[in-house]
Amino acid sequence: MSTSVPLIVRLLASSVSVAGRAGKIVRDVMSKGELGIVEKAKDDYQTEADRSAQRCIIASLSSQYPKINIIGEEDNPDNEGDVCSDWLTIDADKEVLCLECPSELQGIKEEDIVVWVDPLDGTSEYTQGALMLKRDPWERWKMYLTHPLISIKWYLSLLQSHYGFLEHVTVLIGISVNEKPVAGVIHQPYYKNVGSENKTGRTIWGLQEIGVGGFTPAPPPNSLIITTTRSHSNPVVEKALQVMNASQILRVGGAGFKVLQLLEGKASVYVFASPGCKKWDTCAPEAILSAAGGKLTDILGHNYKYGASEPRPNKTGVLAAVNADLHNYALNRIPQELKEKLANK
Numbered sequence: 001m002s003t004s005v006p007l008i009v010r011l012l013a014s015s016v017s018v019a020g021r022a023g024k025i026v027r028d029v030m031s032k033g034e035l036g037i038v039e040k041a042k043d044d045y046q047t048e049a050d051r052s053a054q055r056c057i058i059a060s061l062s063s064q065y066p067k068i069n070i071i072g073e074e075d076n077p078d079n080e081g082d083v084c085s086d087w088l089t090i091d092a093d094k095e096v097l098c099l100e101c102p103s104e105l106q107g108i109k110e111e112d113i114v115v116w117v118d119p120l121d122g123t124s125e126y127t128q129g130a131l132m133l134k135r136d137p138w139e140r141w142k143m144y145l146t147h148p149l150i151s152i153k154w155y156l157s158l159l160q161s162h163y164g165f166l167e168h169v170t171v172l173i174g175i176s177v178n179e180k181p182v183a184g185v186i187h188q189p190y191y192k193n194v195g196s197e198n199k200t201g202r203t204i205w206g207l208q209e210i211g212v213g214g215f216t217p218a219p220p221p222n223s224l225i226i227t228t229t230r231s232h233s234n235p236v237v238e239k240a241l242q243v244m245n246a247s248q249i250l251r252v253g254g255a256g257f258k259v260l261q262l263l264e265g266k267a268s269v270y271v272f273a274s275p276g277c278k279k280w281d282t283c284a285p286e287a288i289l290s291a292a293g294g295k296l297t298d299i300l301g302h303n304y305k306y307g308a309s310e311p312r313p314n315k316t317g318v319l320a321a322v323n324a325d326l327h328n329y330a331l332n333r334i335p336q337e338l339k340e341k342l343a344n345k
């Protein structure tokens with residue numbers, strides 16, 4: 001790769017390639033069927049796919065950009081240095097390499113950059129998607145035959161909903177400079193490309209001032225559609241949803257997938273009044289959403305900072321929208337009392 005390409009553009013191009021490699025690891029772990037689930041905390045799981053994908057991403061990026069501070073979600077105490085050569089990816093996406101460098105980022109050095117890695121966003125949906133894939137096809141038919149009350153239609157819809165969860169899974173690589181997310185990658189390992197392209201997965205990228213790529217942006221829906229957590233709700237999260245007066249609430253997994261829904265016109269606002277999300281969940285989605293003209297802040301309307309010493313939790317929740325007007329609308333609807341509750345937690 002030519003070093004005449006500006007650092008931030010090279011790093012984004014490398015991140016696009018390595019996110020695709022990590023996505024393949026995520027699919028391979030699922031195909032082998034041994035997920036190696038570890039419960040890190042209540043409602044917080046890690047699988048072999050989270051561990052392996054993170055090792056692949058961190059080893060690949062740090063071998064090429066040794067002075068960049070790379071922070072990943074998972075602790076991998078036993079195997080930090082053990083990465084097979086097949087996982088080391090030094091390719092760079094050719095289309096991204098041709099991008100212009102934003103004027104503000106022309107002189108930056110590796111030391112100025114912090115990369116936030118979420119090797120698998122939507123782990124809860126990944127493990128639940130696995131439940132259905134693991135079942136033996138013969139067992140499925142036996143289940144149908146021995147339960148005459150279960151209609152084929154009902155069974156197919158159940159199957160579809162579990163397979164559907166895998167679509168929520170993403171690999172997130174967020175690039176921040178001077179505490180601000182400036183570029184990012186969301187890779188969706190289970191996205192099904194329709195039409196002539198016979199490949200699974202897609203990679204969306206964004207770069208400040210330049211724009212977004214890897215998908216076709218769509219205008220927001222005509223009515224207010226909110227996207228929120230599927231697996232980490234609580235009474236405060238629900239209260240913040242009730243006050244929105246939305247026409248529809250979509251409950252899906254992962255911060256990456258929810259921001260994809262905003263970018264693709266499936267939803268207009270992402271509301272999560274909980275301290276559960278961390279910097280690696282929001283860095284890449286925020287960078288891409290801002291590059292597309294959207295906005296992601298906490299529930300109080302403040303920007304998160306992405307310096308290496310910042311606390312990992314996004315303590316005051318997440319509020320994101322496809323544009324500043326909708327963000328403002330949602331911000332004004334959240335009661336002060338609820339904002340204070342999160343701020344004082």
Ligand SMILES: Nc1ncnc2c1ncn2[C@@H]1O[C@H](COP(=O)(O)O)[C@@H](OP(=O)(O)O)[C@H]1O
Pocket residue numbers: 042043044045073118120121122123124228229230231232252253254255272274275276277278281
């Ligand atoms: N209460 C909670 N405890 C732990 N993690 C939480 C959480 N609420 C949200 N998160 C994390 O935030 C991300 C998005 O959550 P959700 O799908 O509920 O919107 C997930 O990332 P991971 O899947 O990478 O762990 C999830 O684990």
Ligand SMILES: [Mg+2]
Pocket residue numbers: 044045046073123
């Ligand atoms: Mg996790």
Ligand SMILES: [Mg+2]
Pocket residue numbers: 118120121122254255280281
């Ligand atoms: Mg995550």
Ligand SMILES: [Mg+2]
Pocket residue numbers: 050073118119120121122123
């Ligand atoms: Mg994760």
